[in-house]
Amino acid sequence: MIHICTVILAAGQSQRFNGIKQLAKVNSTGKCLLQYCLEAYADMPDISLVLGANAEQIRQQCNISLPVIKNSNWQHGLSTSIVEGVNNLPEKCTHMLIGLADHISVSATHIQQLCDAAKQYPAHIIVSQYEGIEGVPAIFPRQFFKGLLALSGDNGAKKIIDQYPQQIRSVALQQGWLDIDTQTDLQNWLSSQKETRT
Template structure:
């Protein structure tokens, strides 16, 4: 199989959370560490996190990933994704794009996406009635991804494309935006 890497987006301020969300404790480790651990289980030594807000603190607390600094992180998720893809495009044939705040996504979920990749340019998750990340993008998508700006992330590109593979992944529907979301996950309630 071609060469791939995980690209975890974790640059935002987490303004609705009220503090550095990436380091919020969940089950004995930082929230971001859950995404890194899942990615490392399927792509050891090829896990990268795009960081912006709180980068120094995050780098010292999270293990198992390499870090991509994004100085314009405040301009939105689209720019963070573009920066990550730009940094890795020369080295990898495909990128597994993830969010750092979806702790219910497991290594098995990621492996299921990877298993579906042969024969497709893109494999994405479907949850609720939307297509989203985690998703795998091959080189043919890199130009579109590096053109993203502001808060427009990959979801708009996925929505408009018909030639891709979808995998149902209800676990990706739940993310952590507020302290209440984190508490619900700790209590095992994801609604």
């Protein structure tokens, strides 16, 4: 029996975005990017959020009710958020699902498909795959936690994925990979939503 714990990474300063990316409004109801992305993980039983830059402002304006892990070392790169996430996992955790708070195209259906694959292949890393690229959201069994803890700088979970190609199972990300990294990305997303409604 596996127990998947989810850690969503949202600690960065978003320098390329020229603003607090997590608070960007991404639909007509005024929902912020972080809230929107978290909806894909809403059915996960154990989920926590790593915040760093602008943490208190994000918590207040996004009305975050999840357990929050504070990353005081966020300036030193993405790896520090992963390390904080691993260090705060409960003992019952057998697998860690890592997600990013700006992957706006990830759906609840895709997250469930990842979990189903982890149950079928509990000793494998379960990754999202799109156009030949493999990455997060991804689920890591406990035997890979040590490697995640050894990450440094801006190295993310992709480094571990690339190290173990024989122990990977991939799940197609049907919607494609869409990150909101810049104001242009945001405007393109908003335009696509208008086209969908019309």
